[in-house]
Amino acid sequence: MTAIRQVAVIGAGMAGSSCAQALTLAGHTVQVFDKSRGPGGRMATRRLEWRDRDGEARTTGIDHGAVSVTARSAAFQAFVNQALQAGFLAEWKPLLAAGSLPVEDGAPLCVPVPDLPALCRHLLDGTAATWSFAVDSLQRRPLGWQVAADGLCHPTLFDAVVLALPPAQAAPLLKPHRPDWAGQAAATPMLPCWTLMGIADDPGPTDNAPQAALQRDLARPPTGELAWVLRNDSRPGRDRRPGQAHWVVHASAGWSQQHLEQSADWVQRQLQAALDRWLGRAVDWQHLVVHRWRYALPQAQTTTDGGCWWDADLGLGVCGDFLGGASVEGAWLSGLAMSAVLPQRADSRGR
Ligand SMILES: Cc1cc2nc3c(=O)[nH]c(=O)nc-3n(C[C@H](O)[C@H](O)[C@H](O)COP(=O)(O)OP(=O)(O)OC[C@H]3O[C@@H](n4cnc5c(N)ncnc54)[C@H](O)[C@@H]3O)c2cc1C
Structure with a gap:
């Protein structure tokens, strides 16, 4: 795979947002797409x-x-601590009703403020995003990927595409390019x-x-x-x-x-x-x-394959909670793992 400059991230939930932020910080030019009117996904x-x-x-x-939002890994705990300090997250100490089961393993509960999408909004600050764009076609052209929704093509040709979607929604987009992944996603x-x-x-x-x-x-x-x-x-x-x-x-x-x-x-x-x-x-x-x-x-609580899928020949990746772990933390980790396997951006003058 040659150097990657332009990256399309499809899905602006926690996985797509963490991936997009890390790629932007690494110097890539990132364009996020989501079918909703704003970020957050299931943090809604x-x-x-x-x-x-x-x-x-x-x-x-x-x-x-x-x-x-709860943190178990050291990496996510560090992110949570930063978000608490910056005011994007706040600790929630709810009074538990009599007769209730205990809450998880007693790990502190945090809540994005002022609303659930706030954390993704913060991660995507400064990243280009197109909302209300339900991607239904990914075409691999000689010079890069074309991303389209409802017959409308985005003008950029992307060097790489990352799908940060629930598996059932990723499957049809993967099918023409990686039918094996599409099958695995559809069966998750x-x-x-x-x-x-x-x-x-x-x-x-x-x-x-x-x-x-x-x-x-x-x-x-x-x-x-x-x-x-x-x-x-x-x-x-x-x-x-x-x-x-x-x-x-x-x-x-x-x-x-x-x-x-x-x-x-x-x-x-x-x-x-x-x-x-x-x-x-x-x-x-x-x-x-x-x-x-x-x-x-x-359904599965365990992580698989190190948290993401990446095909270097195609420039196609997949991340999300179904690969990183069934939680906000799992989605965040998967997005980060995705960003780490993309080749670093080389100087791309002249493109
Ligand atoms: C009711 C409920 C309670 C939960 N409680 C907890 C909890 O207490 N703690 C916890 O850690 N986790 C909890 N979760 C799970 C947590 O919300 C998810 O694990 C995590 O947010 C998943 O993030 P994601 O980025 O992988 O996917 P998503 O958040 O689903 O993001 C996918 C994004 O892709 C977009 N999209 C889909 N198809 C397309 C398309 N074709 N084109 C463009 N965009 C598209 C969607 O609009 C969405 O924004 C809960 C989930 C739910 C629903």
Whole structure:
């Protein structure tokens, strides 16, 4: 492979963002593409708009993607420490509800501020990005890669392309060039997650035992439909309004899988009822909505192949949590591993 100058990174989640930043720092010219209107991927915050009890128009952000960021490797811990110092991350010390399973292994929980995409926004600061561009074609031309969406070709010919996508979305783009990788990606099992989020009346502090759960910030119910129940308004840097409770409820992977193709209305009713059962009372909603994460997390928790795939002859790479580990940290590590295997940029005067 000759020297690489222009790199297209497709996908601006944590893997694509960490890869793009490292490549930019190494001197490459990087162009990021994402089908969404901004970065973050599964580190996602949804803007909710509704009318409150007085008919006033209200709006707030709700984190319906990754619950928290935790560091286990020394490299990611160093990144987390820097982000904490710079103010892109804040530590979250939630009160755990009675009856909840413990949270992971007790590692500190961090949350990007003011919203989940903030960390990726920070990593991509200064990198060229094209949003609302759902790449559906990658053509290998004699002088480089052509990237297209919906019949529209980006004008740059790229020396290398990095796919930082969930495996099912990477597979069709890989198929014409590396059918073996496409097959592996398509066969990688991903767990789904149905998520309920919304705004409810907050009954305030109480001595009543079941209702005391309402004052808790986080729960991992040990059985039933729900995997995570959290108060978004208890998280650092989020909206906190008197009289309101901002809930996010993630269904378990098993329940989500079983009901993946059900209607949103049906799922919403089931998850509302499950939350009422968990809290021991009916929640008075002002506004609520459900979201289906078809590819929430890779099933396998282990890393493979050192965290990324790279074909030096083609100038084609793949990274993401399915290669680096099923977490924000795994995605970050995979993006970094990807950047490290690309040949360093040589002086490319005259191109
Ligand atoms: C509900 C939920 C809770 C979670 N909780 C946690 C947690 O508590 N802790 C934790 O560590 N992890 C958690 N995770 C997992 C974590 O969010 C992911 O592991 C990580 O964010 C994956 O990053 P990624 O860059 O690999 O992929 P993604 O974040 O999925 O990024 C892929 C990007 O590619 C874009 N894209 C897809 N197809 C195309 C295309 N054709 N063209 C252009 N762009 C495209 C997408 O828009 C997206 O921005 C959770 C995930 C979910 C869904």
